[in-house]
Amino acid sequence: MNVTMLLEMAADGFGDRVVTGPRSGGLTASRLRELAAGAAGRVRESGAEAVVHLAENGPAFPVAFFAAAFAGVPLVPVNYRLGEDQLGRLLAHHPKAYGIAGEDRHEALLQAGLSVRTPADFLQAADDAAARGGAEEVQADPDATAVLIYTSGTTSEPKGVVLRHHNLTSYVLGTVEFAAAGEDEAALMSVPPYHIAAVSNVLTNLYAGRRCLTLPSFTPDGWLDLVRAEGVTNAMVVPTMLARIMDAPGLDRSVPSLRALAYGGARMPPRVIERALREWPHVDFVNAYGLTETSSTIAVLGPGDHRAALVAKDPRSRARLGSAGRPVPSVELEIRDEDGRVLPPGESGRIWVRGEQVSGEYAGHGPAVDGRGFFDTRDRGRLDDGYLFVEGRVDDTIIRGGENIAPAEIEDVLLRRPDVADAAVVGVPDDEWGQRVEAVVVPVAGAVLDPEELREHIRARLRGSKTPDRIACWPELPRTPTGKVVKRDVVTGLTAAPD
Template identity: 60%
Template structure:
């Protein structure tokens, strides 16, 4: 099973339906396949063994993805926000690649000695009519190579094979389930697994995909209205900015929006409660997954959200901060330090297996145990109903006086304070306790906050051993473009400071 099969099914089943871009200028499923044929011919003529995509998301991206699939080579979307040295290092791993990017990306690609075209030129090249279908490729090679963020180490190339990605789509999406007018608005960069997953899942479902290249809350709201968006994907930090903009007077009407999916980072309970209050008719979906799992492995659906917000039962209401239940095509176990499966309610490492799970790294191989399970290095637990709760990365755990403390639990509490817009908690080396807890916060509207009152607020909801020892106020928290907290950078900024930003100790 290859990605090209998904496009063939779309082109044969609803070829005249627009599946990429704006409704007045978009690309139909048949046109996308024709462009993929033309692009494959260009790639094969260049004798390339990969297609490197180095630029913002847009219509050129799905054309590149499927052209690479028909040509029998992987797509390698790189983070265009990385520094020149980092990108040069990654490009050196692909000396025989064909490059596509924006103007800055093309310059870097050419410096690396690669043939390259701007996204506009690529769309012009692939618009040539009448290019025959390439000879079929039958192997299950890598379809996409995504480099991990590298926030804790050198980025690793995750190999997602065709069978992994197709298994994800077939196990989570119903073919042609979208109506003719349905449209999905995606606000994630092309080097994120969610961008890959949305291209193939929306295409298979028959839904038009629109990309908002530069996120702005008011522009996002306007695009939803102007394009009749029915489905959207955002990350929690984007939702926070949208809710804030509506609070400040922006037009929050979204008459066509039926489903809003979020993921990529923890969602504060207070934020999703506000969003549910603002848009009670919208079905919210929380999706949890990793690059190594070809995207989603667990989902908290609209009915789960509504049941949780309406319940007086603390166990049910708490599910609003869960990531829902595991997909039926995925096996999941919570394991302890001895690698034994644990009972419901017990925190451990989240381990998964299934056809969509790649867990394969370039030059390393598959990182699975003898039973095929991949250790995500995420901590979590399952409640009695099978709802999965994420507790953060194993490597993020703060060990204070021999007590293991999850930073995410403290961050969730801090974000419930009305004056706190964003928060990050880290463990800082301490001679007495091993690690002390320090919190960096961003205040709402840039206003000052009563630190002692915030400390009491946290202590009342946590306990003294989990209350931050020190607080910092920063203008922003270091995060990736998809909203993922770069905890290492938070710790580095704290340890490098001379102390002028410390507000309480």
């Protein structure tokens, strides 16, 4: 199985349907296939070993994705916000690649030995080649690499995650039904193309027959305008985007066409999701948990669970709003302790997963799975009544005097307050305890936070050892463009400024 098989099916099944871009002037499934096959010829002629895409999301992205697949080489979507040094180190892995980039990045690609053209020129070249016709089709080996995605590297140097054709096609066939979307449906993707959700989104929406729109640079009013103008029915955001949509004052937040909103990529503050559920009572909310290494979603909290939790009286059902829901049927999930023993329900440990969509493989390192094929997500979590609660990265766990403290539990207490917009809890080096607990909070607009009062608030709900020794108020947290808190920058900021 190859991702081009999904494109062939879409072109055979609903070739005249617009699948990417605006309703008028967007690309139909047949046209996407033609352009991708045309561009594949160009990639093959160039002798490139990969296609590097270093640009904002737009029609060139799906064309580049399938062109790479037809040509039998990996697509490498690269973060266009990377600094010069980081970009240089990354491009050094792909000197013989076919580059697609905005003009401001051409120099960097040329220096690294790549050929380069703008997204517009790439589409033009694809069009010319398609008009000449006769591009020979090759079905890439299902074991070939379909995409190589660099992790955001919030806890270490970015690593290249290898996703093979069989990983991605298994993910699509395991979670989506062919042509299940109505002709009027349109999906809006707001995360950049170097994020796994944007990659999997190209495939899942195409396979479902849902037109796909992109928003290259997110603003709350830009997002709302586009949803209304294009009649968007499905959208995916990261939690910081939903927070900005809900928090911005004076916005018209009406979204009559919207039916489903998926979110993921970072933890959702309860305040934000509760607000959104009340603001948009007609919308189905979906929390998706997954990693780049697992070809996107491995657990889903569905619309019914969201609504049930919002009105639930008992704390157990209410707490489910903070869960990642249930594992998808095609994935097996285990919670294990540090020695690899499988833990019973309710106990916290490392989340391990197995399934066809799970690659767990890093470029140059081979698969990082155990003897039974399970991959260590390096996320902490627990299963309660079959619901997965994700408690943050194992690497972010604070070890204070031998006690393991998960920052997520303390962050949850802070984020439940109506006056706290954002919060991060970290371990700061300490001579006596090894690490001590410190926190940074961001007040909601107009609020003033008293660190002492916040500490008392936490002490009243959690143990004393989990009460931060110090709480600092910052105007915002350091986050990646896809909404993940960069904890090492929080630690640096806290240790640099004693108060």
